[in-house]
Amino acid sequence: MIAAIAATVTIPEVGCRVGSKLAACVVSASLPPSMPSPSPVSIPEPPPSSPAAPGSSPVLAQTQCQSATPGKTLDDILGGIDNFPLTLGREVVPLLVVMGNNGAIYRSEPVEIVCNLQSSYTELQLVYGVHSGNSYSLPKNKLLFSVFLDSKPAGTKEIVVGSKQKWNLNLQSVTNVRLRAECTTAICPALSFTEMTLK
Numbered sequence: 001m002i003a004a005i006a007a008t009v010t011i012p013e014v015g016c017r018v019g020s021k022l023a024a025c026v027v028s029a030s031l032p033p034s035m036p037s038p039s040p041v042s043i044p045e046p047p048p049s050s051p052a053a054p055g056s057s058p059v060l061a062q063t064q065c066q067s068a069t070p071g072k073t074l075d076d077i078l079g080g081i082d083n084f085p086l087t088l089g090r091e092v093v094p095l096l097v098v099m100g101n102n103g104a105i106y107r108s109e110p111v112e113i114v115c116n117l118q119s120s121y122t123e124l125q126l127v128y129g130v131h132s133g134n135s136y137s138l139p140k141n142k143l144l145f146s147v148f149l150d151s152k153p154a155g156t157k158e159i160v161v162g163s164k165q166k167w168n169l170n171l172q173s174v175t176n177v178r179l180r181a182e183c184t185t186a187i188c189p190a191l192s193f194t195e196m197t198l199k
Contacts, residue, residue, distance in 0.1 A: 060115050060124060060177060060196040061097045068112035068178060077101060077111045086192055088129040089162040093194045095131075099181055100190025104136055105143060110182035117175055117198075124169040124177065127195035130159055134189035137161050143188040148178040159191065171198070 067074045078099055086095040099111055128145065130137045143159040147169060154169055171177075181191040 058198040060198055063115045063118055065113050065115040068114045074113065078113055086194060087132040088164040089132060091164055096193045096196060098190045098192045103190050105181050105183040105188045105190060107183050107186055110180055112178060112180040114176055114178040121171045121198045123199040124171050125195055125197040126167040127164060128191060128193045129164045130161055130189040131192050132162060136187055136189040141188045142184045144182045144184060145191060146180040149174045150176060
């Protein structure tokens, strides 16, 4: 019969060498002379974090924007719901942001935002319209959308109910962009954007 031999192992401490990154941890153990000393245990460095998903482009609403509407904050007039199904005519598209006052724009109360560009961009691509499910999306309600580049008017577009509209703007040497939505009738739907891409 072979007698069982019990060995007592004590681990007084765990020492780690720490540099700019976690390099290795060495376990110090006191063992009986008959047992070999353990080799240092190396812990591999964690893999690098994954890069941002390719293909994503800067968005105007994510630059340094602020309200240019008297008495209103940016949160009052600019908001969005990720992946909200926006209906523009017969097309369903994801909503990026909506510009308005509680889902509407009132006569003599235009809403405006101004965004400072932190980098040099050459083009702004806007895709916009009014949500067909908004109760104010009626042909009789006239909504005007204007863009100003460095305080100079770039143009004004009339919003056509049931249509997805596009506007590409040249941003060469431009440092700020101002957007303005104005209702010329009693009440109009908020202006919805599905794209505000900077290039």
